[in-house]
Every structure is written in C-alpha cells, then in structure tokens.
Amino acid sequence: MVVMSTSSLLRSFGLSIFFLAIVAIGALVSWRSVLLHPAPPGQPLPTLPPVVSRTFGDLRVHLVNTGWVRVKEAHRELQGSEALRFPGILLARDWTEFMPVYVAVIEHPEGVFLVDSGLSEELLQQSHFDCDPGTAFVYSHLLDFRFEPSQRIDQQLNALGIDTARLKGVVMTHRHADHTEGYGYLPSSVPAYVGAKDWPTHNGALPCRWPAERTPILVPEDGGPALEAFPHSRPLTKDGRLAIVPLTGHSPGHLAVVLRTGTESIIFAGDAAFNVRQVREHHLAGIVEVADAARRSLEILEKQLIEYRSILVLSHNPELALRFGEGQPTPIGL
Numbered sequence: 239m240v241v242m243s244t245s246s247l248l249r250s251f252g253l254s255i256f257f258l259a260i261v262a263i264g265a266l267v268s269w270r271s272v273l274l275h276p277a278p279p280g281q282p283l284p285t286l287p288p289v290v291s292r293t294f295g296d297l298r299v300h301l302v303n304t305g306w307v308r309v310k311e312a313h314r315e316l317q318g319s320e321a322l323r324f325p326g327i328l329l330a331r332d333w334t335e336f337m338p339v340y341v342a343v344i345e346h347p348e349g350v351f352l353v354d355s356g357l358s359e360e361l362l363q364q365s366h367f368d369c370d371p372g373t374a375f376v377y378s379h380l381l382d383f384r385f386e387p388s389q390r391i392d393q394q395l396n397a398l399g400i401d402t403a404r405l406k407g408v409v410m411t412h413r414h415a416d417h418t419e420g421y422g423y424l425p426s427s428v429p430a431y432v433g434a435k436d437w438p439t440h441n442g443a444l445p446c447r448w449p450a451e452r453t454p455i456l457v458p459e460d461g462g463p464a465l466e467a468f469p470h471s472r473p474l475t476k477d478g479r480l481a482i483v484p485l486t487g488h489s490p491g492h493l494a495v496v497l498r499t500g501t502e503s504i505i506f507a508g509d510a511a512f513n514v515r516q517v518r519e520h521h522l523a524g525i526v527e528v529a530d531a532a533r534r535s536l537e538i539l540e541k542q543l544i545e546y547r548s549i550l551v552l553s554h555n556p557e558l559a560l561r562f563g564e565g566q567p568t569p570i571g572l
C-alpha cells in the first residue's frame with residue numbers, strides 16, 4: 239500500500255488547482271468564440287442591383303438595398319425545439335450569406351411612403367449601442383452588418399430624384415435596428431407608423447436611439463376593416479390603394495403594407511418570413527417573439543398569395559425582389 243506524504247498530497251492538489259485555473263481562464267477568454275461562433279471573415283457580398291423599380295400606372299415602386307446583414311442559419315430558420323429557439327440561435331455555429339436590407343419607396347399621387355428606413359453607418363460602431371448593453375450583446379453576437387454611406391435611405395432617395403419634402407410617412411414593419419436607423423436622416427416632419435405593441439417592447443430595438451422629438455403614430459393589431467386575406471387594415475392614402483396591415487409574430491406589433499395596383503396586390507411583409515417556402519410550409523424563422531402569432535401570420539400570407547393575385551416582398555430576400563422587378567408572380571404553389 240502506497241501512502242503519500244502530506245506534503246506530496248498538498249503538492250499534487252495544488253498542481254490540480256493550478257491546471258484547473260489555467261483551463262478556466264482559457265475557457266473564459268475563448269468562450270465567446272467557442273460557444274457563440276462569431277461570423278467568419280472574408281465572405282463576399284452578393285452581386286445585386288442596388289435598386290429594383292417598377293411602374294404601375296400612376297404608381298412607382300422602388301426596392302432599395304440599404305445595406306447587408308448576415309445572421310445565424312438558426313436565426314433565419316427554426317432548427318430544433320421551438321421553446322429553445324433563442325439559446326439555439328446563440329449557440330448555433332453556421333452563418334448565412336450576406337442578405338440585403340430592402341426599403342420600399344412607394345411613389346403615390348398623394349405623396350411618397352417608405353416601408354422601413356434601413357441601416358445607417360452608426361450600426362457599424364459599437365458605441366452606437368453603449369446606451370443599451372443588452373441589445374449591444376445581441377447585435378455583436380447575432381448580427382453582422384455591411385454598409386456603404388451611399389446606401390443610406392436619404393442618399394438613395396436623392397439618387398432616385400425624390401425630394402424628401404414629398405415624404406408622407408415611414409411604416410416601420412418593426413423596430414429592429416436594421417429597419418429603423420435610417421429614420422433619423424429623414425426630415426423630422428415625416429411621421430413613422432409603428433405597431434402599438436412594438437412601441438413599448440425592447441427586444442432587438444434601440445429605443446435610446448429613436449429621435450427623441452418624434453412621436454410615432456401607433457397602429458393597433460386589431461381594428462379597421464379586413465383587406466383581402468388580412469383581418470385588419472388601416473389606409474395610408476385617401477384612395478385606399480395603400481394600407482397598413484398588422485402581421486404580428488416576428489415582433490409583437492409587426493406590420494406589413496399592401497399596395498393594390500389595380501391588377502395585383504404587392505405585399506411588403508418585412509420579416510414575417512425569410513422566404514416563400516416558410517410561408518408555404520408555415521415554417522417559423524428562428525427569430526420570432528410570439529410564435530403562435532407568427533404561424534398565424536404565415537397562414538394569412540399563404541392565403542393572400544393563393545387567393546388574391548399578389549406579389550410578396552420580404553425585407554431580406556433578393557430572389558423575391560428580382561422577381562418583383564421582372565413582374566413575375568410569387569411562386570407560392572411550387
């Protein structure tokens with residue numbers, strides 16, 4: 239029987255503690271890269287037209303790309319347990335390609351309306367998030383942006399020859415920063431429409447960066463007449479061709495916009511889905527705040543696409559934007 243002396247026991251115990259401490263320090267230093275899988279460098283940006291435009295009689299619509307974002311694959315498409323979707327995204331390994339961030343510019347005889355306001359250069363600066371450490375953590379680990387100053391919405395409107403004095407309003411599909419940060423570059427007289435349930439919530443939004451002097455027009459998730467497949471609507475123009483429709487789930491007060499051209503309806507559905515397959519299969523994206531509402535919204539969108547002659551535009555889907563530009567119907571039945 240081997241009996242260790244007290245001093246050798248203490249020595250080996252001390253060595254074990256020493257090695258454990260080294261491992262713990264190493265894990266602390268590298269846990270973010272080990273557990274949270276930062277976006278890999280060097281991925282090229284896709285080649286896409288900066289603007290896709292179409293004319294429908296006296297209406298003209300432009301989809302302008304206000305920057306690029308990539309996210310975890312588990313953010314774009316739910317993987318695994320619905321209940322564990324948020325930690326699942328945080329710990330997921332794979333990132334998507336860079337996706338465009340479209341803003342719709344709708345020229346109507348009554349004025350120009352925007353759906354969302356896109357990125358700004360501030361989103362590339364960590365200090366922009368200093369006022370909100372929780373959101374800073376989310377953005378630094380779950381989203382990766384690219385942006386050129388010429389992509390900012392005020393620059394794009396200028397390039398399109400659209401005077402910002404003609405702007406009548408911006409419909410914020412939701413308050414995530416890639417959809418809202420261009421707003422501060424538009425004249426302060428331009429009202430923003432925000433889902434009533436999105437205004438007090440915080441997730442993914444940067445309330446501390448909302449222009450302080452601007453109070454939005456809040457749009458409730460119910461009330462207002464049905465419009466085609468949408469249970470509720472709020473007209474934006476006197477002729478009723480342009481309307482806001484609540485389409486909740488991605489955020490509690492998520493909004494969409496419907497433009498009826500006379501021959502078809504164009505649905506600007508924000509982040510209600512990332513692709514048509516999710517609409518067809520009612521398959522949730524990974525990042526949904528209210529899962530039941532998000533599923534219901536996919537059913538409404540599917541009904542709209544099948545029963546009404548409709549063209550779907552999603553904030554981050556380049557294929558749908560190109561199809562829109564070519565006048566091709568949305569392939570809901572494939």
Ligand SMILES: [Zn+2]
Binds near residue numbers: 416417509553554
């Ligand atoms: Zn988005």
